[in-house]
Amino acid sequence: MKSSAIAQYTLPHQFEPLLPQSGLDALRERSRAVIEQSLRLTAAAHPDTIASLRELVREMNSYYSNRIEGQSTHPRNIGRALRRDFSDKPDVARLQRIALAHIEAERALEAGLGSGPVPLSGSFIQQAHAELYGRLAEPDRLTSDGEVIQPGQWRTHLVAVGRHEPPPPAALPAFLGRFDQVYGRMPRLEDQLxxxxxxxxxxxxxxxxxxxxxxxCRLQTHAALWPLSRGLWSVSRGLARRRDEYYENLDAADAPRQGDLDGRGNLSDKALRRWCEWFIGICEDQVGFMTRMFDLDGMKTRIQALITFRAAHDKRIRPEAALPLYHLFLAGPTSRGEFQQMTGLGERTARNLLSHLIETGLVTSTGHVAPVRIAFPLDALQFLLPELYPEAATRED
Structure with missing residues (x-):
């Protein structure tokens, strides 16, 4: 006999189970493989290269999370927003500000990990909401109905989300308290996903x-997975690329218990397990993709292809740039003199080449005499990290 939906959720036991009660061995086996691959990924390049990639992924997280909500702006506009260059078109400028707020909120939440509330807690998601919306002026945080979103403020009235009616405001503390009890403890490594x-x-x-x-929620999940991902792969990218499935699976996991063989809670154990299977599959895809991108032989070939292409269209780029660029990817920051020596070119020619690489964004440095580092500008991604962020190569609206 099927369970019927409850008219109004007021007691925490009504959203049990909070973890799958069956099929855990299979879930853990898949999770272990993702975790092992993810941990290997952080050792695949120099820490400075990883830091550079992490900033790119942070921009990408903002783009994809906002795209899920139907409010994304072009990646190049996000890049301009980071330089405080906002469009003179009000709608575009608003989306730029939202994207920038997301980037800054994610960075702030990461910085606080270990010293504030644990990521999977009510306090953390309240902080995440406040970090995001507290960076926006009131006109940029209006709902579609014209209601002002108050940063970090719990809901004060009833709402409906599709077929689902979440708990009334008075019941939120009880549900969030139960959430903390179950998710707020540090899980075993194999259970983190x-x-x-x-x-x-x-x-x-x-x-x-x-x-x-x-x-x-996505900021919270990003923080919860930080010990595994270190910001090198993006759940939001995977969710956005399968947006309809994302919403369908979220909704399906709201289902009530379907008889005696469907767990012991009010909600369906089978549906929650299917959601977890789907989510772990998203993580598998993203970690696997980034692992392929970090393949050293593959990166060397892609750097050579990029430089060959640019040299054919720009006389100031020379094929000799490929080897020192690959060195930067592997070994991290390098002195300007060493970079120039690796080109095998004359001093003046090598100096001009390095200056142009900095000018075009392939190489970055904090000052005129500071070491140089590899960078990942948007217009080079189709070569260096193909399919990672394909929207960056599209034309702007």
Missing amino acids: IVAAAAHQRMAWIHPFVDGNGRA
Whole structure:
């Protein structure tokens, strides 16, 4: 006999189970493979190269998380926003400000990990919401109904999300308290993906804010997975590329228990397990993709292809740039003199080449005598990291 939906959720046991009760061995086996591959990924390049990539992924997170909400701006506009160059078109400028707020919020939340609330807690998602919306002026944080989104403020009225009616405001503390009890403890390494997946769905189920729940949930999940990802792969990218499936699976996991063989909670254990399977699959895809991108032989070939292409269209770029660029990827910051020596060119020619590489964004430096580092400008991604962020290569609207 099927369970019927409850008219109004007021007691925390009504959103149990909070973790899958069956099929855990299979989930853990898949999770272990993702975790092992993810941990190897952080050792695949120099820390400075990883730091440079992390900033690119942060921009990408902002783009994809906002795209899920139907509010994305072109990647190049995000780049301009980071330089405080905002469009004179009000709608575009607003989306730029939202994207910038997301980037800054993500960076701030990462900086606080280990010293503030644990990521999978009500306090953390409240902080995430406040970090995001507290960076926006009131006109930029209006709901579609014209209601002002108050940073970090719990919802104060009833809402409906599709077929689901989340708990009433008075019941939110009880549901968030139970959330903390289950998810707030540090899980075993092999359980981290499973716990993060289930917490993402159940926090969306609680729907604690009047708006901004999706963005806040994804910021929370990003922080929860930080010990594994170190910011090198993006759940938001995977969710955005399968946006319809994302919403369908979130919704499906709201289902009530389907008889005696479907767990012991009010909600369906099978549906929650399917959601976790799907979410882990997203992580598998993203970690696998970035692992392929970090393949050293592949990166060497892609750098050579990029330089060959640019040299054919720009006389100031020379084929001799490929080897020192690959060295920067592998070994990290290098003195200007060493970089120039690796080109094998004359002093003046090598100096001019390096200056142009800095000018075009392939190489970066903090000062005229500081070491140089590899960079990943948007217009080079189709060569260096193909398909990572394909929207960056499209024309702007």
